[in-house]
Amino acid sequence: MKSLLLWSLAMGLMWSNVSAQQRHIPLDQLQSGLAFSSPEVRGLQLDDDFASPSAHAIDKGAQLWKQVTGSNNKSCASCHGEANDSMKGAATRYPAIDKATGKLFNLEDRIRNCRSKQQKASNWPLESDELLAITLHVTGASKGMPILVSIDGPAKKHFEAGQKLYMARQGQMNLSCTQCHDQHYGQRLYNDKLSQGHPNGYPIFRLDWQYMASLERRLRFCYASVKAEVPPWGHQDMRNLNLYLMWRAQGLPIEVPAVRK
Amino acid sequence: MSSARLQLPPRIVEGDVFKLRLLVNHPMDSGFLRDIDGVLIKRNVIRQLSCTLNNQEVFRAEPTTGIAANPLFEFYLRAVKSGELYFRWVDDKANIGEMRHPLVVQLANSSSSPKP
Numbered sequence: 606m607k608s609l610l611l612w613s614l615a616m617g618l619m620w621s622n623v624s625a626q627q628r629h630i631p632l633d634q635l636q637s638g639l640a641f642s643s644p645e646v647r648g649l650q651l652d653d654d655f656a657s658p659s660a661h662a663i664d665k666g667a668q669l670w671k672q673v674t675g676s677n678n679k680s681c682a683s684c685h686g687e688a689n690d691s692m693k694g695a696a697t698r699y700p701a702i703d704k705a706t707g708k709l710f711n712l713e714d715r716i717r718n719c720r721s722k723q724q725k726a727s728n729w730p731l732e733s734d735e736l737l738a739i740t741l742h743v744t745g746a747s748k749g750m751p752i753l754v755s756i757d758g759p760a761k762k763h764f765e766a767g768q769k770l771y772m773a774r775q776g777q778m779n780l781s782c783t784q785c786h787d788q789h790y791g792q793r794l795y796n797d798k799l800s801q802g803h804p805n806g807y808p809i810f811r812l813d814w815q816y817m818a819s820l821e822r823r824l825r826f827c828y829a830s831v832k833a834e835v836p837p838w839g840h841q842d843m844r845n846l847n848l849y850l851m852w853r854a855q856g857l858p859i860e861v862p863a864v865r866k
Numbered sequence: 867m868s869s870a871r872l873q874l875p876p877r878i879v880e881g882d883v884f885k886l887r888l889l890v891n892h893p894m895d896s897g898f899l900r901d902i903d904g905v906l907i908k909r910n911v912i913r914q915l916s917c918t919l920n921n922q923e924v925f926r927a928e929p930t931t932g933i934a935a936n937p938l939f940e941f942y943l944r945a946v947k948s949g950e951l952y953f954r955w956v957d958d959k960a961n962i963g964e965m966r967h968p969l970v971v972q973l974a975n976s977s978s979s980p981k982p
Contacts (some may be wrong), residue, residue, distance in 0.1 A: 815935035
């Protein structure tokens, strides 16, 4: 009886610790991608908001937030007021399960959904200027706040799928995400330092692309880099992976507008 | 498309040398990059950017493909008198961007006592 009790206690502990044990990088050793950037790039991000190459996207986001559109004649601000108040912390919780559809939504999905359902406006395509700018505006309201996503309940299966993807070797290079970003971060890959691969600065301005970019675009680039088949835009895999990455970055502050090489 | 941001010191006094920072919203497509569908993006960079103060040219730049997107132009002027700053830039597609901004120069404060 006693041993059974101990066993169940141990099992219970195991279950509750399951997430802690799966962490490859302990929470106190998490480092934002900023820490792996060169001083020049870091300077671009930290100097001041004025000279940031994403300054225009910031302006545009603020403008779009107030823009009345769609057949309901509403702007984001009509319902949500100031993004800095109403959207505070929102970005730290996404991707999250949408209650109405039961699907896993990232922040872009949520915004697009709101736009078509509430504003009844034509939707912005993924990776469009407008969507990136408004996502940046919403994410900006969570600047400095720690990431904390829920992986319980209906999100659990997405989390597990994301984790599986993260661990799986793929592509002609036969590499998995974990090999670079858990086992070899801090080391050099060509002229770059491998980061821990945290998603806390998105949407980012990437100097390589000379443009704002979503996490999805960055992940697609990772897929292409290991010569794996890139899933179509908006694919579920990307949402699952996004959820796993956000869980992995738990506690890191949101850093927008981030600049990366 | 052709919007810009200008940063000036909050207070400019006659005789000061002050810094202007102009951030122009422009893709500066070098002609070497591809878009997300893999299609080559045609070259489109700002060919010339000039700044005039009271109709007198005070700054001119002729950027090429080596300049990154959303270029930041930083230069210094000596404050002589108030007036209007006028920025104008032209790119490969012959799009013209313009920006006007008042320049307020305060007179050196004559009432303040000279330094001992």
